[in-house]
Amino acid sequence: MPEGHTIHRLAREHRRLFAGRPLRASSPQGRFAAGAELIDGRELAVLDPWGKHLLYGFDGGLWLHVHLGLYGKWTSGPLPAPEPRGALRLRLESDEVYADLRGPTACELVTPPEVDALFARLGPDPLRRDADPELAWARLSRSRTAVGVLLMDQSVLAGVGNVYRAEVLFRAGLSPYRPGREVGRAAFDALWLDLTGLLRAGVRAGRIVTTRPEHRARRSGRATVPDAHYVYRRTGLPCRVCGTPVATAVMVARNLFWCPHCQPA
């Protein structure tokens, strides 16, 4: 599930559920037992999301760094929490609710300098108020690397994953293979603006929807909407705009999708 929108949505939720209260922490799986013990009994003071990283600041200067990776997941609900089963890395509990973390790439305690170092190596996150697009522009506009690669580089721009990469390039009519330095200022500005809007919509909706209303066919009944994307995972299907079969290739070890007609090289 996790691109930047998921992380910021979780940050809001966990802030609402846990901020300002002493928490219970445990690691039923045992892999984070020592860390959970240190967190246990402390109050969550701040929650600082950046890109795909979640930083939980507890009283006493203790920081928890969580990165969901490809299949990590937080689930939450009212107490009583269910009996822990499977690989439950971390459980947080207030007097009223619990949140369970499974399968994260990172679940670790870090020091304030380590938090600083982490943020320092991340590019601007369009979902953060303090995001400075000039930093992303500086990197992109000087690079011969393909824009489809640069968008996935968290040190250029933080929070974009494989879905947003494919979709935002389609909406911009940009070939993923165009070198960053050939994107141009106007196209970059449009890209940043569009990305910001799409990510915000993703936070609100809890899922990624990138198709414009006129390209969305009928119903949107259940959780999965078949026409939420223009090109992502639509290999060989007709482009929603021009009908050309959607192309696919591997870029940065991830499947890339684009429309050869709408996004000409």
Next chain:
DNA sequence: GCTAAATGTTGAT
């Protein structure tokens, strides 16, 4: 019921 793939990153070749 089984297998492959998945919205990600790191560290070793």
Next chain:
DNA sequence: TCAACCTTTAGCT
């Protein structure tokens, strides 16, 4: 460039 990490789910049988 690739395996490893670790979990869920879609698409088969």
